[in-house]
Amino acid sequence: MEMKQILLITDGRSNVGGDPARAAAYAAQNGITVNAVGIIDGDNDVLSSDEIKAIALAGNGTWQMVPLGMLSATMCTVTYRSMHNTLENIVNAQVKKIVGSDMLDIEPAMRLPLVRYADTLADETPLRCVILVDCSNSMAVKLKTARAAILDLLASFKVRRAGGNLAVIAFPGQSGSHYQMICPFTDDMELLKGHLNELKHRGNTPTAHAINAAISYILNDEQPFFV
Amino acid sequence: MFKMEDIHLGSDICGRWHNRCYEVSKLLGRGGTGSVFLAQRVDDGKKVALKISCVGEDLIYEYHSLTDMACLSMVPEAIELDEWHGYTFLVLEYIEGYDLSYYIGAGKCSYAGAVRLGCILAFLMSKVWGKGYCLTDVKPENVMVDIANRRIIVIDWSSLTEADAPVKEFTPTYDIASWGVGRRLADQRYMVFAISMIMTVLIMGKSYSPVSVSIDEVTEDIKRTKCPVGVRNILIAGLKGRYDTLQQFYNAMNGLDIYDQSSENDRMDKIINITLAAAALFAFLSIANWLILI
Secondary structure: OEEEEEEEEEOOOOOOOOOOOHHHHHHHHHEEEEEEEEOOOOOOOOHHHHHHHHHHHHHHOOOEEEEEEHHHHHHHHHHHHOOOOOOHHHHHHHHHHHHHEEEEEOHHHHHHHHHHHHHHHOOOEEEEEEEEOOOOHHHHHHHHHHHHHHHHHHHHHHOOOOOOOOEEEOOOOOOOOOEEEEEEEEHHHHHHHHHHOOOOOOOOOHHHHHHHHHHHHHHHOOOOOOO | OOOHOOOOOOHHHHOOOOEEEEEEEEEEOOOEEEEEEEEEOOOOEEEEEEEEEOHHHHHHHHHHHHHOOOOOOOOOOOOEEEOOOOEEEEEEEEEOOOEEHOOOOOOOHHHHHHHHHHHHHHHHHHHHHHHHHOOOOHEEEEEEEEEOOOOEEEEOOOOOOEEEEOOOOOOOHHHOOOOOOOOOOOOHHHHHHHHHHHHHHHHHHOOOOOOOOOHHHHHHHHHHOOHHHHHHHHHHHHOOOOOOOOOHHHHHHHHOOOHHHHOOOOOHHHHHHHHHHHHHHHHHHHHHHHHHHO
């Protein structure tokens, strides 16, 4: 088994290309979890948690709204929590099969062995995660932090027992395209670092297009360089 | 479904499993996944801290961490764990006082106070390590000075992680990997770094962010302070990941001669002194116990 995830980083509302929550639901149907982190911006607070929440709910994932300074720590906790949830659902299904009742029918203080088991399984399951970085104009001053946070996430994967691979897609892409492959799946810090310099801010926020591109990349291993 | 934002002052939170009710009296803090309230137990009016979260597993871990670590002093009492409207809540001993972030600011904490505090934290973390764990999210906001009972207490144990497992919960400023000094792995070097950074922040009177400065800039800042060379060297060695164990770090701090007359009247210093004495007594009793056993 392998866990497949999409992690969306954005500071604004999607404004091109349809409903991102529908795209996230399509990802979930294909066994891909969609998590979302919204960056709260003091001066320009255009992002409401509604869209972020809807994307994560439709994508069976987790979400959080954070100030820029907490981006890297939050990307890490959101990813881990989502992996835990995926494995906890599997453990829960097993428990149901064996004892006929749900984990939630057990008193929380007695649930520890199951929670711990789910975490151990999560740590031993390979992970592939596509990070979707909003590169619209409002992200201009935040891209430096986002680059550091992405490198940081790969550093976190390094200490997992099963390791992890990470790919980065920016949206919008260059010369009018909706998205652009920045870095294909890798576990190489230096390679990722080099590619991340290609993250440039431009244009609007075609979130649904980006999620669809990530889905086809994960499922078919096609590198979506062009729309 | 009942939303967490709907909890307001006067709301009753009643547990599904233990049937005890708590009346919310004040919001103490809000995080990404939950909130902490000051609450009163309806049965007897006891003041408690009530932590409520939509991520049940975090509180399940924290409850067990607290009960596992209850034998150490400097740990708040975990009263009960229950559920309400699909949320998990943890009832904790309420501690009145300030957290260490209150003491960050020019001249608010003496270097001697910071070193004594570092000793206490290193001592506590070495005990935690001895039990096979590592507390990864240690930061000033999570360390309280309990004025009523004159003790230092670590209030948030949700980040307790098994030794040598990946670190899942951290704050960049106190995280060795965010600074590029070491790996994000729950080991002794990770904890030494966090404690060194807490001491640095207290002594320098300001916080640092790995996004905007490098670790070399922090150590350069330390070199420019007036505090004794011995203290500076320990901080720099801690921040550069040069101590392999908490014991080495503790011994280095304990070996310093930094008795500071000017901080004698400092209230926090007094509490720190008492906690250190208690810690020393605890260590002595552990050894004595061990000697009796053999």
